[in-house]
Amino acid sequence: MKIHAFSKTYDGRTVLDFPGMELQPGKIYAVIGANGSGKSTFAKILAGVLxxxxxxxxxxxxxxxxxxxxxxxxxxxxxxxxxxxxxDVSRAEELMDAIQLRHLENKRADRLSGGETARMALARLMMKRYDVAILDEPTAAMDMETTSVSEDLIVRYVREMGCTLILVTHSLQQARRIADEVLYFHKGKLLECGSKEQVLYEPQLPETRQFLDFYGV
Amino acid sequence: MKTSVMKAIALILSADAELIDILGVTAEMSIQSSVFALLLGLPIGIWLGACRFPGRNVLLVANRTLQGMPPVVCGLLFYMLFSGVGPFRHLKLLFTVDIMILAQVVLITPIVVGTMETYVSGVAPAVRETAKGLRLGGLKTFCLLCNECVYQIISAYLLAFARSIAEVGAVSMVGGAIAWKTNVMTTAIMQYTNRGNFTLGIALGMILLTVSLVVNILISLLQRRLSR
Incomplete structure (x- = not known):
């Protein structure tokens, strides 16, 4: 599957200039980069929200x-x-069990905590199979235990459904744990793209190296 | 004063025929006008709150202006349109309950629109983004948005009803405050006070205040529920 090239400009300033790329089914693509690098804009445009x-x-x-x-x-x-x-009620119950939400199934969702809401949203998305699933910082509000549970569920969902998953994340550790490929965005441009071993451990560009050094990878 | 209040209470308890008629006309006018205003204002308010399009700001300013329209100006407008020299004179609506309802709808619909627009513009972006992300259809997204606004809808209705029941300027001009026909609580209070008949005026005032109190308690309860 192919993502065609696109760009996004606000008030004459280009905030994202994406050259396009091929996506492989059954793979997890982690999108990393500093704040304002265009990660969320990239995700929103792919999702059709922007x-x-x-x-x-x-x-x-x-x-x-x-x-x-x-x-x-x-x-x-x-x-x-x-x-x-x-x-599919049984699918919903299975997902709630997997993500430790079963005890909250009858609680009003707008009264859940931030982490619980994020888990609920993750389970809600996983009710269906998508060709491409895009998650924008799904575990940002979660603690370590629920992050681990959610990551397991994400990996299982991708393997079982055979879909492509694009994971926008601030956590390089998370990218290292579950991603197959990594996309590094810098100032609205896709600077590096490749397997996680290649991008995270043998980056080609000084900007990527500097970013990884800063996060201690 | 004390004697008048006692007489007023006695009048309410005896279910005085004129009092009952005034209450009936008031209920007919305020319930019908607030329901029509809700049916009209609700979709417009949701549309203005949820959608972004050229000219939206112009519509918002126009609605805010209408929200502040003096009732007597509205009454004057309807009087001119439906009086013997007006373009709609053949409808023979002047000095009927129907034209009072019509004038009230024009006065209170902007309140419903404004209340809904303010609330919906706050929640709509998040609802739309979530619904679009899940590929839910337009109708399902609209239903979800309405579900999110359910308490706000009731609150908007109660506000419209409270405004309608307490309004006097427009209804007295287009209704004429005719006894046993178009006299509502507010116009009757004015009329009887001018005649020096304080008993009926006080009785109506007490009922009006009680209705206003009940409506405000309901609005407060809803607001408390909303903030939870």
């Missing part, structure tokens, strides 16, 4: 799922929120 400068087709599929950075919990129970994205 429009790029030209209204071209950016992804060769319409079957794209997206979990935003700020997750919204609708004014209904946790279980009802998850079932918004599919009617």
């Amino acid at each position: 429009k790029a400068d030209r209204k071209d087709i950016h992804l060769e599929t319409d079957c794209v799922g997206y979990m935003p950075q700020k997750n919204y919990a609708f004014r209904m129970t946790t279980k009802a929120n998850i079932l918004l994205n599919g009617r």
